[in-house]
Amino acid sequence: MDVAYNPYDPGVNDDPYPVYERLRSEAPIYHNAELGFWALSRHADVAAALGDSARLSSDHGPMLDPGAWGPQARTYLSFVAMDPPEHTRMRAIVSRAFTPRRVAALEPMIRQIARGYIEEGLERGTFDFARDFAAKLPLDVISELMGVPPSDRADVRRKSDVLVNYDPDGKMSDKGLKSLLSLGEYYASIVADRQAAPRDDLVSALVGDGGLSVEEIVAFLFLLIGAGSETTTHLLSAAWYWAWRNPAQRAAAFGGAIAQWAEESLRYDTPAHGLARRLTEPIEWHGVLVPAGAKVWILIGSANRDESVFPDPDLYDLGRDTSKAISFGVGRHYCLGGPLARLEARVALEELTKAVSMDYDIDQEGIRRTVHTNVRGMLRLPTTVTPA
Numbered sequence: 533m534d535v536a537y538n539p540y541d542p543g544v545n546d547d548p549y550p551v552y553e554r555l556r557s558e559a560p561i562y563h564n565a566e567l568g569f570w571a572l573s574r575h576a577d578v579a580a581a582l583g584d585s586a587r588l589s590s591d592h593g594p595m596l597d598p599g600a601w602g603p604q605a606r607t608y609l610s611f612v613a614m615d616p617p618e619h620t621r622m623r624a625i626v627s628r629a630f631t632p633r634r635v636a637a638l639e640p641m642i643r644q645i646a647r648g649y650i651e652e653g654l655e656r657g658t659f660d661f662a663r664d665f666a667a668k669l670p671l672d673v674i675s676e677l678m679g680v681p682p683s684d685r686a687d688v689r690r691k692s693d694v695l696v697n698y699d700p701d702g703k704m705s706d707k708g709l710k711s712l713l714s715l716g717e718y719y720a721s722i723v724a725d726r727q728a729a730p731r732d733d734l735v736s737a738l739v740g741d742g743g744l745s746v747e748e749i750v751a752f753l754f755l756l757i758g759a760g761s762e763t764t765t766h767l768l769s770a771a772w773y774w775a776w777r778n779p780a781q782r783a784a785a786f787g788g789a790i791a792q793w794a795e796e797s798l799r800y801d802t803p804a805h806g807l808a809r810r811l812t813e814p815i816e817w818h819g820v821l822v823p824a825g826a827k828v829w830i831l832i833g834s835a836n837r838d839e840s841v842f843p844d845p846d847l848y849d850l851g852r853d854t855s856k857a858i859s860f861g862v863g864r865h866y867c868l869g870g871p872l873a874r875l876e877a878r879v880a881l882e883e884l885t886k887a888v889s890m891d892y893d894i895d896q897e898g899i900r901r902t903v904h905t906n907v908r909g910m911l912r913l914p915t916t917v918t919p920a
């Protein structure tokens with residue numbers, strides 16, 4: 533039977549890897565006419581397509597969901613939904629503020645936040661690793677980076693949830709739209725504050741640069757939350773879960789292989805699962821001509837399990853070479869927050885291995901995954917821990 537792939541199918545959502553394997557071998561360019569997309573699944577095709585931003589445009593945004601795909605995407609996704617020259621201009625301005633120095637300076641704060649949540653978890657014994665730890669840390673870090681005071685952070689978390697959670701038909705609910713608008717107003721108030729009284733934070737640096745309008749800065753703050761928060765959350769949960777499932781790898785992780793733990797989790801259960809692009813001209817893949825204007829769905833999740841690049845790809849193995857994993861993208865849109873994500877993962881995993889005994893447990897039945905196509909990971913991960 534011909535391979536069928538529907539990313540909204542709950543079975544595919546639970547475990548997409550068997551269908552990816554079939555796509556790679558039987559239909560390396562796959563057309564889903566009903567949902568209106570073409571899919572690329574082989575590592576070589578994924579890497580080449582992401583690197584070819586002239587023919588595979590980002591101007592409709594990277595989201596597969598119909599409600600989020602279109603020329604309006606840039607209003608809340610900023611420059612990840614732009615092509616040159618606008619992308620080049622915005623990314624250059626933001627990069628001047630998002631410096632390695634500013635990222636490195638966050639380490640003590642990240643450690644302090646991580647310790648606080650780990651202590652709370654240890655006191656309770658049983659807690660939700662995804663909700664109570666992995667979701668809170670990255671959003672707090674971004675809030676800190678932006679200058680959102682601690683008293684407003686829970687509110688920001690509630691409102692930002694809708695950015696990555698759509699209704700099953702791919703549309704944002706009215707309630708979601710309302711909280712998005714109110715988050716936009718809140719961010720605009722932070723920008724206005726920094727215009728009046730600059731501090732040593734990212735928003736002040738963006739305001740001070742003078743190259744961006746208030747709307748452009750607010751859109752970028754949305755992008756930071758959308759791109760930098762949930763992805764890092766899923767990386768932390770994936771590391772915790774897959775180490776639990778693989779005791780020998782867990783021993784290596786708790787023995788100090790922290791960087792490998794993060795990198796293999798990024799490859800194995802990759803959070804930025806797929807990216808959409810719009811073809812600016814017809815392209816032929818594997819003998820099939822895909823027309824100009826087509827929506828192409830580029831499956832990073834499949835590329836990272838491609839057997840031609842990663843031997844035994846379905847094995848979770850901290851000892852493997854992960855250098856070819858595409859977890860942070862390729863080319864001009866390569867993740868701007870990669871170093872921050874890696875720093876957060878290192879600090880969080882270091883603190884966990886210091887404070888928590890390695891015989892922690894997970895309630896497999898209680899796990900809930902996202903039902904979202906671009907970003908994939910765990911929303912619920914009940915765990916039981918004891919002190920190290």
Ligand code: HEM
Binds near residue numbers: 594623760804869
């Ligand atoms: C494990 C965590 C993360 C993963 C897996 C991830 C993955 C990605 C990927 C695949 C892209 C490319 C998008 C495209 O080509 O359309 C991207 C872009 C981006 N990421 Fe990340 N990311 C992570 C964390 C972060 C963090 C922590 C931040 C910032 C706080 C961040 C900020 C961005 C930005 C601003 C872009 C847009 C870059 C551009 O369009 O030029 N990301 N990310």
